[in-house]
Every structure is written in C-alpha cells, then in structure tokens.
Amino acid sequence: MNFKHKYLFLLPGLLVLLGILIFPIGFTVRLSLSSWDSFFPGLDFIGLENYTRLFTDDPRFWESFQRLSFLSVTTVFLQYTIGFALAHIVWKEILFQRFFRVLFLIPMMTTPVIMTVIWKTVFHESLGPVNDFFSLFGVTPLWLSSEALSKVTVIIVEVWQWTPFMFLLLLAGLLSLPKEPFLAASIDGAGPIRKFVYVTFPLMAPISIGAIIIRLIEASKIMDTVYVLTSGGPGTSSETSSFYIFIKGLREFQFGYSAALSLTYLIIMIISLTIIAKMLVKLMIRS
Amino acid sequence: MRIFYVTLKYTAVTLWSMFIIAPFLWALSTSFKDFNSVTGGATYIPWVDFEPTLEGWRVLLRSPAQGGVNIVEPYLNSIFVTCMASFVSIVLGTLAAYALSRFTFKAGFIKNDDITFFFISQRIMPPVVLAIPFFIMLGKLGLLDTLLGLVMVYVVLLMPIAVWIMVDFFNKVPIEIDETALIDGCNPYQAFFKVVLPNSIPGMVVAGLFCMIFGWTDFFFAFILTFTEVQLLPVAIVSLNSSITPWWSLSAAALVSVAPLVVVAFIVERYLSKGNLSGALK
Numbered sequence: 001m002n003f004k005h006k007y008l009f010l011l012p013g014l015l016v017l018l019g020i021l022i023f024p025i026g027f028t029v030r031l032s033l034s035s036w037d038s039f040f041p042g043l044d045f046i047g048l049e050n051y052t053r054l055f056t057d058d059p060r061f062w063e064s065f066q067r068l069s070f071l072s073v074t075t076v077f078l079q080y081t082i083g084f085a086l087a088h089i090v091w092k093e094i095l096f097q098r099f100f101r102v103l104f105l106i107p108m109m110t111t112p113v114i115m116t117v118i119w120k121t122v123f124h125e126s127l128g129p130v131n132d133f134f135s136l137f138g139v140t141p142l143w144l145s146s147e148a149l150s151k152v153t154v155i156i157v158e159v160w161q162w163t164p165f166m167f168l169l170l171l172a173g174l175l176s177l178p179k180e181p182f183l184a185a186s187i188d189g190a191g192p193i194r195k196f197v198y199v200t201f202p203l204m205a206p207i208s209i210g211a212i213i214i215r216l217i218e219a220s221k222i223m224d225t226v227y228v229l230t231s232g233g234p235g236t237s238s239e240t241s242s243f244y245i246f247i248k249g250l251r252e253f254q255f256g257y258s259a260a261l262s263l264t265y266l267i268i269m270i271i272s273l274t275i276i277a278k279m280l281v282k283l284m285i286r287s
Numbered sequence: 288m289r290i291f292y293v294t295l296k297y298t299a300v301t302l303w304s305m306f307i308i309a310p311f312l313w314a315l316s317t318s319f320k321d322f323n324s325v326t327g328g329a330t331y332i333p334w335v336d337f338e339p340t341l342e343g344w345r346v347l348l349r350s351p352a353q354g355g356v357n358i359v360e361p362y363l364n365s366i367f368v369t370c371m372a373s374f375v376s377i378v379l380g381t382l383a384a385y386a387l388s389r390f391t392f393k394a395g396f397i398k399n400d401d402i403t404f405f406f407i408s409q410r411i412m413p414p415v416v417l418a419i420p421f422f423i424m425l426g427k428l429g430l431l432d433t434l435l436g437l438v439m440v441y442v443v444l445l446m447p448i449a450v451w452i453m454v455d456f457f458n459k460v461p462i463e464i465d466e467t468a469l470i471d472g473c474n475p476y477q478a479f480f481k482v483v484l485p486n487s488i489p490g491m492v493v494a495g496l497f498c499m500i501f502g503w504t505d506f507f508f509a510f511i512l513t514f515t516e517v518q519l520l521p522v523a524i525v526s527l528n529s530s531i532t533p534w535w536s537l538s539a540a541a542l543v544s545v546a547p548l549v550v551v552a553f554i555v556e557r558y559l560s561k562g563n564l565s566g567a568l569k
Binding site: 005006007009012023086089090095098101102105106108109111114118121122127128131160171172175217223228245249255259262263265266270 | 306307309313385411419420443450475500506521548549552555559
C-alpha cells in the first residue's frame, strides 16, 4: 500500500522533531570549535583546540567516564538479575500476585530526584535510620562522604529506582511467551531448573537484550541521583561524565569546551552501545 | 525441594517489598516530625518515639509570605507541561508511527528503519548535550523560563517513546483492517481515523502512560531552563534541600508529588495482566 499522502502522516512529527533539534545539534558542533566562556562570550573560531585539550590534558573527564562505565554496567547487571528473578516469581502462581506486581512497579513511577532527596535523609550519616541500625554494631559507615561507599549508595538508589523498569519489560516478555515449548519440556520430564535454562532463558534472549540496551542507554545518563546525593563528591570520586559536562558547561560556563566534551561523549556512547548490543546478541543467542 | 523453592520465593518477594516500601515509610514518619525529633537522631514510630505534628503538611498549604512552601503552583505547572507535551507527542508520534509501519519511504540510503531509528535515537542523547544549546535557543526566542518553552523541550524527550511504542503496536495490527476499509470505499484518511485508530487505543494508552511517567519525573531540563517565573514540582521540592533542610515538609512534599503516578502503576499492571503490554513493549 502506497500513496502520495503518506508524507502527511510522517512529516508533522518528523519536522517538529527536526525543527526543535536542528539548531541545538548544529550549534553544539559550532560551539565546540569556539572558546566561548563567561569572560569572552562569542563565537570565535579556534579550530580543534578544545578537542586537543580534551584528549591530552583532561584526565578528569576520562576518569569520570570510567566511573560512569563502572556504575552503569554494575547497576544494569543488578537490575537485570533482580528484575528477572522477580518477574519470574510473579509470572507463576503466587499469593497476592496482583499486589506484588503493582508494588514492584511503583519505584519507577516516582520522580528520581525527589526520591533521592528522601534517600539522602535515609543515608544521613548521623540522623538517618541506616546508620541508626549500623550503630547497633558500633559502626557508622560514611554512606555519602567516603570515596568507596558513596558509589555503593548511588548504586543502591539506582537499583531501587530502575529495577522496576527491567521488571516491567521482562514480565511483559514472559507473559507473551508461547505455551507449547513449556508443555513439551514438561512431557520430557524437565525440572524447574532445566526448564529455565533450556526453555525460558533462550526464549527470553531477544527481550532481555532489548531491555538491557534500553536500561544501559538510560543508565548512562545518570545525573540527578549523583547531583542530589553526593554532588559528585567527595572530591570528584562519584562524578559521572554527564555531571562533569554539567559542571564545565553550566557551573563554570565554559560553553565551548563543554560542547566539545558533549560531542566526544555522545560519539563514544553511540559506538560503545552498538558494540555492547552486538556482543549481547552473540552471547545470549548462543547460550 | 519444593518446600525449599517456595520458601525461597516468598522470602525473596518479602525482602524486596520491604526494600521498596522502606523509603516511603520513612518519609511518612518524617513528615510528622518537628525540628527536635529530627535532630535528636533517627526516630520511627509516632507517639512512641516522638510527638507527631502536622506542621510539615500545613507548611505546604501556606503562602511563601507566611513562611510556607508553595507547591500548589509548581504542581499545576507540572501537570500542564506533562499533559501538553504527552498529548502533542502522542498525536504526532502516532501519525508518524502509522506512516512508518504502513508505507515505504526511500530517500537515497534512508529507509523506514533508519527514520524509526532517528526518532528513537533521540533518547540516547544525554540531556547535558542538549541543555546548553536549548538554554541559548530558548533565550533567543524569549521562551526561557516559560511553560511553552518547557513543553517544546519535553516534546523532544517524549516523542521518541511514543514512536517507539506505536510503531511496534501498528506492526501488530493486521494490515487487512486497513485494506478492508479501503475496499469499502474509505479514503486513506478515513481508513486511519475511523478504522485503525479506534483499534489502537490500547497502544496509545500505553504510550501515553510512558510519556507521562518520563515527563512527570524529569528534573534536569526543568532545572536548567526555568528560574523564578515558572517552577516545576521536582525543582520546587529539590530547592527545599538547601543548607538547613526542613526534613518534615520535604517528606510531605515528596509524598504528595509521588502520589498521582502510583495510580499509574495500577493501570499499567491492568494492561500487563490483560496482555496488552506485551504487544506494546518488546
């Protein structure tokens, strides 16, 4: 089916999106070639200077990028494991099935930044309930102000917030699986573990890959949580790429340099996500 | 073995439920505290551990001039921006998704899948990349710190979600439906509006719910692109988190802001159980 009016369906959306985006993207490219900052606001042309600085003289950016990779891979792995386990449990018969399904969805409906403010009070080092509990054992871990633990805190909050999204995608997938393979497995006398390994998991592979990629994309944007919870601190020990770009751009107003950071970051993200997607496809389809 | 499995299952579910509920209970308890019961160390149960007060909740309704925290206006702003942006995204997204699912486009090396990918790829864009140019662009257009400016930006954030869900949905609506309508003498517009669209309500509801979730919970753009004239709810609440944090009103405000979308969780679960989501999410 094909007719000349097909563009009338497509173009309104496409044009609105392009219209709003074309300036920001084009402008970012141009900005990245200028030295625009708060002292000399203006579009001069300095060639690739910003990029040279980024690749030779900015370890902080690359550190923040490593940290981001670590944080997003860890959180997404935890979310996938926990989300799959929970989805698998409430997929089958269980008491209060609907109650659990609704409850497990709730965190993703809440505003991350607002819940993080609450989490900050939960993890408050002297007045919060977590350390109230730990003080029973005579220790008061520094959840927000020690280098190692502040990352753990960020991971806990991210897992709380976004496991439901993984849970939702995986449960929707489980509910759409055909019944026949399971019947066949039962007839062959497969137990629950074998059924999971040889039937459920392979059938879920495409959905799992989709869910993991979507979550990796969203997780790489992690910013709100860090901003509220630790502001990147102590020092720069919990700073992620987005947050670093934010500081350069909208705190220190080095617009030109932060545009170069943004574009480099965007390109790295697109390349690495494509590679990860390809790897996951190979890994999951084969097993 | 079976008993072991059942025990494990219920233990896991119970533990996770406690983890999910914990911050809400803590916030609820905190919202009834006052200065002394917060600064004296962690307390939990009203009347036993501390004397409850309604102050945290009363503050929310008072005007700022009387020392209150105004969240009514940000609340209405948030509702307006989320609904408008979701509505625009759904309308434009549905139309585009229909075109991408039913017709073949070809312009050089660009095909349908590439256009779909273009829409969806907007979600890969980290918000910081767009924030600065948006800041400058809205400033030039005089739309900084206005509701209209925010709606524009949110459409960019939400339309990819609408297109993503609706393309998938239309691909599962049999094309025979369109063809029958065309044979019966409808023109393509009538076929779409009278026949296909009524059959697509479930998909549009799901897409709408997702747009609302992501619109309502966004913080970053609202934070960057507004200052004083217009404030959205997340920004208003986070700004309470200043040097001396009033934990009680903060908790109360957080609970109030989180409440409406909890209803969404019930609706999503309904769709999930009826099997409508599996088609729309994949």
